[in-house]
Amino acid sequence: MKSYILPFAALFVSTVSFAFPQCAKPSQTVFHCxxxxxKIIEVCDSGKTIDYAFGKPDVAPEIxxxxxxxxxSTYQWQGIGRTISYAVDVPNGKTTYSVYWAFEKPMEENDEPEPEGGVAVLANGKTLATVTCDPKKEIVQRIEGIDLRPTPED
Incomplete structure (x- = not known):
């Protein structure tokens, strides 16, 4: 009986070590929703790398x-227009994961802006998929001001 407990415990520990959140210290969370x-979308600033992860909570990420x-690279809002938006583009070969956060400035004084976020999966300049964050859940966004080169404009 004891021989089954040890392998199971080792499997559990290894699974948990790769589960979300991925932004383990000293990495910093750039985006999480x-x-x-x-599922979880997460971007971490690990210093030498910018790390993107996607998948179900409490298990190893799918990506x-x-x-x-x-x-x-990053897109930073230029201060013009009602839509404030930021993005971090994480390339992987011919695929880019463009993680974004945006909200509309309120038109009325009492309006509450509802931020939105998610990831657009791009390949060869075309959007393959867009996955959005649940607007009812917290979106952690620290993309504003991130020290990355500007995303080239098409």
């Missing part, structure tokens, strides 16, 4: 990308 289908910092 729960999608409308209950993990550790892009060299110099290959990642």
């Amino acid at each position: 729960t999608t409308t289908k209950g 993990i990308v550790k892009a060299p910092r110099q290959s990642a």
